[in-house]
Amino acid sequence: MTSYHEFRRTADRLKDALDAAAGVMAECDSHVLIAERKVRRAGRWLPPLTAAASVLAIAAATALAGHLARNHAAPGTSSAPARPEFYMTTSWIASRLVLDVRRTADGKVTGSASFSGLLRQEEGFLTADASDRKFFFALVPCAAGAAFSRFYRITITDLGRISGTAAVGTRIRGLVTDLAVAPDGSRMAYRVGPSRRCDGYMPFPAGQISVHIMDLSSGAIHTWHATTAAAVTPASTFGPRAKNSAPVVRVRNTVGRLSWAADGRSLIVNEYGAILRRGRQYLAVLALDPASGGGSLPAHSRLLWYQGNGCGTCEALAGPGDSLTAFEMQSAGTKLTRLLVIRIPLTGGRAQTVLYSELSATPVGVDWAGIFADPSGRWVIAWPLADTYGPRGRQDLAGWISGGRLHPLAGTTPLFRNDIAW
Amino acid sequence: MKSSTRPGDSIAELFRSQRAELVRLAAFILSDRGAAEDVVQDVFVRLYQRGCPLDGDPRPYLRGAVVNGCRSLLRRRRLIRGHDEKQSPCPPLTAEEAAMLSEDRRQVLAALAALPPRRREVLVLRFYLEMSEAEIAGTLGVSPGTVKSTAARGLAALARALKEAP
Numbered sequence: 164m165t166s167y168h169e170f171r172r173t174a175d176r177l178k179d180a181l182d183a184a185a186g187v188m189a190e191c192d193s194h195v196l197i198a199e200r201k202v203r204r205a206g207r208w209l210p211p212l213t214a215a216a217s218v219l220a221i222a223a224a225t226a227l228a229g230h231l232a233r234n235h236a237a238p239g240t241s242s243a244p245a246r247p248e249f250y251m252t253t254s255w256i257a258s259r260l261v262l263d264v265r266r267t268a269d270g271k272v273t274g275s276a277s278f279s280g281l282l283r284q285e286e287g288f289l290t291a292d293a294s295d296r297k298f299f300f301a302l303v304p305c306a307a308g309a310a311f312s313r314f315y316r317i318t319i320t321d322l323g324r325i326s327g328t329a330a331v332g333t334r335i336r337g338l339v340t341d342l343a344v345a346p347d348g349s350r351m352a353y354r355v356g357p358s359r360r361c362d363g364y365m366p367f368p369a370g371q372i373s374v375h376i377m378d379l380s381s382g383a384i385h386t387w388h389a390t391t392a393a394a395v396t397p398a399s400t401f402g403p404r405a406k407n408s409a410p411v412v413r414v415r416n417t418v419g420r421l422s423w424a425a426d427g428r429s430l431i432v433n434e435y436g437a438i439l440r441r442g443r444q445y446l447a448v449l450a451l452d453p454a455s456g457g458g459s460l461p462a463h464s465r466l467l468w469y470q471g472n473g474c475g476t477c478e479a480l481a482g483p484g485d486s487l488t489a490f491e492m493q494s495a496g497t498k499l500t501r502l503l504v505i506r507i508p509l510t511g512g513r514a515q516t517v518l519y520s521e522l523s524a525t526p527v528g529v530d531w532a533g534i535f536a537d538p539s540g541r542w543v544i545a546w547p548l549a550d551t552y553g554p555r556g557r558q559d560l561a562g563w564i565s566g567g568r569l570h571p572l573a574g575t576t577p578l579f580r581n582d583i584a585w
Numbered sequence: 586m587k588s589s590t591r592p593g594d595s596i597a598e599l600f601r602s603q604r605a606e607l608v609r610l611a612a613f614i615l616s617d618r619g620a621a622e623d624v625v626q627d628v629f630v631r632l633y634q635r636g637c638p639l640d641g642d643p644r645p646y647l648r649g650a651v652v653n654g655c656r657s658l659l660r661r662r663r664l665i666r667g668h669d670e671k672q673s674p675c676p677p678l679t680a681e682e683a684a685m686l687s688e689d690r691r692q693v694l695a696a697l698a699a700l701p702p703r704r705r706e707v708l709v710l711r712f713y714l715e716m717s718e719a720e721i722a723g724t725l726g727v728s729p730g731t732v733k734s735t736a737a738r739g740l741a742a743l744a745r746a747l748k749e750a751p
Contacts, residue, residue: 173747
């Protein structure tokens, strides 16, 4: 008898296979060819009809084909990208970094690699390109002096087995974080934290104000700098009640999550502005033109989205098409925390949609929150809020979002949000 | 879909927006891409002949018409001797398309193609078009309970076939 678990797994595999097959099906170049084939086959497949009816059907098909040929271009083929077949998780076991390749359908580990003698990093050092067969990560070997980071690429087979590991690009002084490899795997966007000596556990690096993109073939690096600080006049100082000598508010900017648009032509940058001494933070999501070669981040970027209402924990990644996927944790009352994952269209006047929403009565540490997306932006992974705590901390697994709920991904450890990529 | 434009313009718009998905739906049910295109073409020809009298969302009608067209074709195939259309190793994909998929996915599609047509219909509507049981019941003209039991038997058969696959 088929168990419930087998039903679920079979359903997942079927949906995945159908989506993947739909994605690779080739379209006929011309609908006129379809109509011509229909006319030829009409003699074979039409049920027995009078001769007049047959002639009418064939004539109608021919007329329709002509009408369609005159009135529209190629038929739409917007098939959604298939869910990634594999994902990679990270864990630290006895000071060794373990990277596991897992099959999305059932969480089975299909390949594994481990590394020792490293500075421990908890997040932001793993990314994947659009091939669903290459993962990129950064390693920081322990050293007596300053720390240096190096990028590596793991290639996997169709069965998820690791077929190769190679260093790519050049060494970088400092600790890299918020890695985002371009969809074609040719460039790596990242931020750099301060150099640290190897002292075991490494705290999260302070926000940095520069964005770097490295060409992984040549090692060439281009850098864009955010505005370090600005003096802004709050909006409340304008208008009939404004005072003439309003205090100037100082804002310090930092740069956060990075992600690539699916076409690789823009790098989506989260820039945070902290309003000093007021404890409020705003988020500006920028689209950086990587072809600009470096310089000022604001000068070479377009503003895509702005969240100015005291964004507590929020970030945005590139979404599918012309959209963003945004994540936010909010306080909903004195004892409630709400998590929201939203799809924000940037063109076409379409409404925003809530992909996932969750309410928790248990206070949750905001540093446990966040989302990951595949290079198409379509498939999003999120961590749920914890309603209960086990003896080891949070027990909830991360999951991929579909139909308003999280589908658990095996291997995503509790306690801390470990890195994950797909 | 009421329109003040000519019926042909409405059909052209429908064709452009729905054809690809409908061909894939038919292809998954028939395991035959060429026949799937014929079935979908038939649906639009009949719609054109009737002047495109659709109100509201046309998709339920189109999907139902495609499923019925597939059933008719399968019935005719059973009657016509010598039906020997060459099947790719992973219908409804061509050999070239099949090569682009992982072995795991090919096994799943082959197992789906081996299911009885009714179970295949329900599973494709459920897992490719993500239709609800009520919507599938309306499309196929059966009760939601029948949809549920057919889907369960279909998944169980798939699970058995995939467990036995090398």
